[in-house]
Amino acid sequence: MAPTDLEDAIARYIFDETPIHLIHVPEMKLVDRGAVLRHFLAVVRDVTDEDIQAQCAELHLSRENVIATVVRKRVRYAIFSHRWLSEGEVTYQEMTQSIQPRGPGFEKLQSFCAAASRHRLAFAWSDTCCIDKTSSSELDESLRSMFKWYRNSSICIAYLAQTVSVADLEKDLWFTRGWTLQELLAPKQLKFFGAGWMPLTMQDNDKADYHVIKMIEKITSISSRELNDFVPGSHDVAKRMTWAANRKTTRGEDMAYSLMGIFNVVLPIAYGEGSERAFFRLVETIIQTSDDLQIFNWAGRPAVTNHPSRALPSSPRCYVGQPYCLPIRREFSLTNRGLRIKLVVLPAELTSRLDDHVSSRQATFHSEIDGVPITNVSVTGNFPSYGDHVQDAAADVDSIVSDYALGVWNYLETPSGDAELPHNCLAFVLMRTVEPVPVMSMNYHWSKNPWRKHSTASFVEFRPQFSYSLEVCPPLKRFVELVSL
Numbered sequence: 001m002a003p004t005d006l007e008d009a010i011a012r013y014i015f016d017e018t019p020i021h022l023i024h025v026p027e028m029k030l031v032d033r034g035a036v037l038r039h040f041l042a043v044v045r046d047v048t049d050e051d052i053q054a055q056c057a058e059l060h061l062s063r064e065n066v067i068a069t070v071v072r073k074r075v076r077y078a079i080f081s082h083r084w085l086s087e088g089e090v091t092y093q094e095m096t097q098s099i100q101p102r103g104p105g106f107e108k109l110q111s112f113c114a115a116a117s118r119h120r121l122a123f124a125w126s127d128t129c130c131i132d133k134t135s136s137s138e139l140d141e142s143l144r145s146m147f148k149w150y151r152n153s154s155i156c157i158a159y160l161a162q163t164v165s166v167a168d169l170e171k172d173l174w175f176t177r178g179w180t181l182q183e184l185l186a187p188k189q190l191k192f193f194g195a196g197w198m199p200l201t202m203q204d205n206d207k208a209d210y211h212v213i214k215m216i217e218k219i220t221s222i223s224s225r226e227l228n229d230f231v232p233g234s235h236d237v238a239k240r241m242t243w244a245a246n247r248k249t250t251r252g253e254d255m256a257y258s259l260m261g262i263f264n265v266v267l268p269i270a271y272g273e274g275s276e277r278a279f280f281r282l283v284e285t286i287i288q289t290s291d292d293l294q295i296f297n298w299a300g301r302p303a304v305t306n307h308p309s310r311a312l313p314s315s316p317r318c319y320v321g322q323p324y325c326l327p328i329r330r331e332f333s334l335t336n337r338g339l340r341i342k343l344v345v346l347p348a349e350l351t352s353r354l355d356d357h358v359s360s361r362q363a364t365f366h367s368e369i370d371g372v373p374i375t376n377v378s379v380t381g382n383f384p385s386y387g388d389h390v391q392d393a394a395a396d397v398d399s400i401v402s403d404y405a406l407g408v409w410n411y412l413e414t415p416s417g418d419a420e421l422p423h424n425c426l427a428f429v430l431m432r433t434v435e436p437v438p439v440m441s442m443n444y445h446w447s448k449n450p451w452r453k454h455s456t457a458s459f460v461e462f463r464p465q466f467s468y469s470l471e472v473c474p475p476l477k478r479f480v481e482l483v484s485l
Contacts, residue, residue: 002044003052009067010040013075019149020138021092021130022077022123025113030095030130036123040075072152077123078116079153081183081190082108083161083174089128108159111197115157125149127179140269147182147232147261155205156187163194166201166211170219178249178258184216185230185262232264234290238297241319253278255315265289276303276314283312284334293328296341296409297426299459311339311428311453311485323461325426328410338484343407344419345430345451345481346374350383350404365429367406370474373465374421377406379429380458390433399433399449406430406460407451407483411476419476427460428453428485453485 014037024031047070055066089105100106109126116124131142150156158180162172169192174180184190190207192200203209213224220227222243240262249255252275260267265285270278280303286295298318302310312334313319332341348365363383367374384390389398407428412420431454435447 002041002047003049005063006044006047006052006067006070007041009071010044010075011037013071014040017148017152018075018077019125019130019145020141021132022125023095023109023113023130025117025122025124028100028110028113030092031123039122044070044074076121076154077125078112078119078121079150079156079187080112080124080126081150081156081158081174081180082112082126083177083180084128092129092132093134095129111193112157112159115191115193115197116155119155121154125153136269143257143269144260144266146179146258147186150183150186150261151188153187153189155189155191156183158183158190158192159197160192160194160200163192163200164198165194166209166215168194169200169212169215175219176247178244178247178255181244181247182258182261184220185222185227186232232262234263234265234286235292237263237286237290237292237295238319238322238325239294241298241316242322244316245320246317255279256282259316277305279303279315280305280307280312287332287334291329291331293330293332293409294325296428297322297325297459299456302453302455307334308336309334309338309485310455311341321459323424323426323459325410325424326422330413335484339453340482340484341409342480342482343409343428343430344411344421344476344479345483346406346408346427346479348404348406348429350386351376365404365406369476369479372474375406375425375462375465377427377460377462379456379460381429381454381456383429383454384431399435401431402434402448403432404429404454405432405451406462407453407485411480417477419480421464421476423463425462425464427462429456429460430454430483430485451481451483451485 014033018036021030021032022036052063052066056063059066085105088103090101090109094101105128109129112126113124132138158174160172160174163169189205192206192212194200200206201209201212206212207228213227216227217224220243244255244259249258251271253271253273255275256278257267257269259282263286267281267285283295298313300318301314303312303314330342332339346367346369348367350363351366352364361382362378362380364376364378366376384401386401388401390401391398407430408421408425409428410422410426412422414420430451432451433449435449
């Protein structure tokens with residue numbers, strides 16, 4: 001009989017780290033975690049306390065670590081990655097009926113289970129039929145745990161119906177779907193099957209195949225290191241967002257939900273909230289765990305929600321085309337007043353606008369300090385003229401445009417406490433408005449509203465015109481402001 005602590009570890013692992021339901025491959029029958037637990041307790045019955053002690057001595061590991069290794073080696077299942085059919089996929093309800101399902105969806109499921117059986121695996125999981133989607137709690141847990149379930153699988157079997165060879169991979173729509181990104185990154189072992197369920201290589205693990213990995217690098221722009229040893233977390237946010245930028249999901253909210261595991265964050269699932277609100281919540285949650293300013297290296301449409309901030313992007317597409325930025329870590333937060341962040345706020349003048357007859361226009365902003373030119377930067381966007389009436393998010397009435405500025409977010413902090421502009425500045429276009437405030441019955445004075453990030457269609461990037469080596473740049477510490485955008 002297996003030691004009690006090994007049995008306890010197996011129970012914790014199955015209930016915390018593996019799917020809610022699995023297919024028992026020999027019977028093609030759905031089972032719950034209790035049945036899976038009974039199966040694997042029988043599998044480890046031959047492991048004795050002496051076996052564990054011997055491994056502790058041989059590997060110089062603690063008993064806890066040895067037991068964890070035994071659990072991961074013994075509790076094994078296959079997991080499925082594929083594109084759903086337009087109709088005919090097998091449902092959870094069909095798998096729980098006494099009559100065996102029929103049709104192309106079940107045939108695909110049988111082929112997947114046959115591949116799992118050839119890898120000597122008794123259990124398998126598919127997103128089509130192993131989730132009771134009528135249960136909101138089960139659906140929520142499944143979506144939040146998906147990355148973990150793919151990571152903990154013994155093998156991910158990926159079916160690419162449009163592919164017959166490695167050279168065809170780039171044409172397969174599997175690489176355009178939102179959920180398949182984590183299904184590519186999470187598994188340690190991945191096996192591709194093409195049309196007719198023919199294996200694409202002779203390898204057991206296609207992540208070890210040089211030609212496959214090089215082709216996937218070309219298709220996805222994900223490095224071979226990250227494909228083979230991906231570490232989830234809230235770092236490299238801007239780069240990772242570009243991996244999802246051209247992918248599609250059937251439900252708009254899934255574009256955000258499918259990225260939870262990649263950034264190692266958890267969101268409440270709320271279908272019906274809309275894609276922008278879901279993506280706003282994703283970025284908001286990442287901000288709570290990250291101090292990497294690269295998350296602001298985006299351009300395009302901001303997420304429009306009931307939150308006052310317009311400083312967060314509306315989708316991963318906003319990160320496409322981002323200029324290079326060194327990793328910079330600095331404190332920032334999202335509050336009920338907006339994105340609270342320190343910027344070097346350079347006064348800027350809107351000097352020209354081109355193509356006034358279209359909504360997105362090319363504008364030039366000129367900035368100088370104490371007579372020293374900083375930049376003339378061209379930006380694409382819709383920029384009101386000075387004196388134009390606009391609706392300010394922080395104001396109750398129409399306001400009047402009064403000021404523009406360039407808010408440099410990748411500025412450098414010197415050991416002396418001053419601020420310096422990097423060789424390649426990345427900035428927000430900031431706009432400020434004024435509004436009339438009654439003083440007496442017939443008199444008004446003009447009150448300035450806070451700076452607000454103004455959306456731009458292009459990245460705001462410039463090289464300072466001065467030279468630090470010639471010591472012509474004025475001190476910038478006085479231009480560092482803590483703003484709420």
